[in-house]
Amino acid sequence: MPAVQPPCKVLVSGANGYIAIWVVRTLLEKGYSVRGTIRSEEKAAHLRQLFSSYELINPAVNGTVGILKSALKYGQSVKRIVVTSSGAAILRDTTTPCTFSELDWNEQCLEIVREKGRNAPNMMKYRASKTLAEKAAWEFWNKNKANVGWDLAVLNPPFSTLGTSATLFYNHVALPNSNGATNEFLASVGTAYIDVRDLAEAHVLSLEKEAAGGERIIVSAGLWKWQDFIDVANTISPPPKLATGGLPKGNPGAGTGHPSTVHLLHYDTTKAARILGLKYRTMAETTRDTLADYEAKGW
Numbered sequence: 001m002p003a004v005q006p007p008c009k010v011l012v013s014g015a016n017g018y019i020a021i022w023v024v025r026t027l028l029e030k031g032y033s034v035r036g037t038i039r040s041e042e043k044a045a046h047l048r049q050l051f052s053s054y055e056l057i058n059p060a061v062n063g064t065v066g067i068l069k070s071a072l073k074y075g076q077s078v079k080r081i082v083v084t085s086s087g088a089a090i091l092r093d094t095t096t097p098c099t100f101s102e103l104d105w106n107e108q109c110l111e112i113v114r115e116k117g118r119n120a121p122n123m124m125k126y127r128a129s130k131t132l133a134e135k136a137a138w139e140f141w142n143k144n145k146a147n148v149g150w151d152l153a154v155l156n157p158p159f160s161t162l163g164t165s166a167t168l169f170y171n172h173v174a175l176p177n178s179n180g181a182t183n184e185f186l187a188s189v190g191t192a193y194i195d196v197r198d199l200a201e202a203h204v205l206s207l208e209k210e211a212a213g214g215e216r217i218i219v220s221a222g223l224w225k226w227q228d229f230i231d232v233a234n235t236i237s238p239p240p241k242l243a244t245g246g247l248p249k250g251n252p253g254a255g256t257g258h259p260s261t262v263h264l265l266h267y268d269t270t271k272a273a274r275i276l277g278l279k280y281r282t283m284a285e286t287t288r289d290t291l292a293d294y295e296a297k298g299w
Contacts, residue, residue, distance in 0.1 A: 006031030006062065016043040021050070028054040031062055050118060057113075060129035061136050068140045071150060078150040080213060082206045085134040087158045087192065087218065087267065088127040094264055101268040102156070102216045106131045134216070151213035153206045157199050158192035158220050158267070166290075172226045173233055173287070174294055178248040181226070187254035190225035191265050195281045205276040212275050220267045221280035227255030232287045240291040243299050 010027050014020050015036025027034050028051060038044050048055070064083065071078050090100050092108035109127035113120045120128075134154060141152040171179035178186060202219045206212045230250045233240075239247070255261060272278050281289075 009033040009035055011035050011037070013037045016047055021047075024051065028058055031058060033059070033062070056122075056125045056129040057132060060133040064133040065136050065140055068137060068144075068152075072144055072148055075148070075150060078148075080150055080207055081152050082203055083134065083137050083152065083154045084203070085137075085154050085156050085216070086127075086130040087156050087220070089131040089134045090156055090218065090267075091127075091265055097262065097264050097266065099266040099268055100218075102218055102271055105135070138216075153212040153214070154216040155199070155202055155206060156216055156218045157194050157202075169229070169290060170294065170299070172248070173229045174242055174247070174291065174299070175244050176246045176248055178226070178230070178250065183227075183251040183254065186226040186230060186248075186250040187258070187261065188225065190223065190228070190255070190263075192220040192222065192267055193224050193283075193286075194219055194221045195286045198278065198280050202272070202276060202278050205278060209275055209277075215271065215275065217272050217275060218267045218269050219272050219276075219278060220269050221286075222283070223256055223263045223266070224283065225255035225261065227251065227253075228283060229287055231255065232284050233291060235284070236288055236291065240295045242291070242294055 010032050012020055012024050012027070012034055013036075015024055015034075016038045020036070024034050024036060024047075034051075036047060038047065068081065071081060087100075088109075089106055090102070090104045092098075092104075092106050106127055109124045109131060112124045113128040116124075134156075137152065137154065145151070172181055172186065198221060199219060202217075206217070227250050230248055231252055233247050234249065234252070256263070
């Protein structure tokens, strides 16, 4: 048995040296976590840029599989494991409207990261990390399911999960000038969303519903453009008293529902409805409660 195996953490001193860089690269490619020592912050920044793709992808894959390995070895009483994946593991960039289901996998991001490596766009690295982590989870479970007493369920929420995207929401919906965003931007930019409270409920339902075992399930409340949230915010009565001094207006009515508005990304959420019976908060509820939270915090 090797003295050290992935995903152990390995310390590499002088990590910016010619030989050391190749040692670090080889360790990362084999799934190890690496801690490097260097003599200056300037050289540290260079290393961070050099290995930025590994900082996203390897921890995501190794962290997910590491939990499953522990459950295989010690989880005699475990009944089900629910993995939080992402719509990023399903969707792909497209120039025409497309509906994605649980049968889809984001192979596009993997091809781009393989081709460009560390020069790949950060969003593609993020999507690749989610895709590879989920693929690894399913591969591990399918290989070992005959030897465990637990099954696997995976949830795929959209990238825009209200709660985790609070900074963007605040900038575009709570600041009077939408942080400098143009009306065209507010009317055209948007994808799918879910209230973080509904996503939490989906996790609980995935544990409780027997039929969720062995399934990947898209959970999404619907589509949005920033203008939609702005329009809803301006219908709240009485208006929220924010420290920003007021709400933006944008171009009212120019979002979803406008004849010129196009949504390229659509999710098929019939499986979530059938298996989980998940009920989503409306955009009005999410917007009202989010702004009320800002008000309570003095923002």
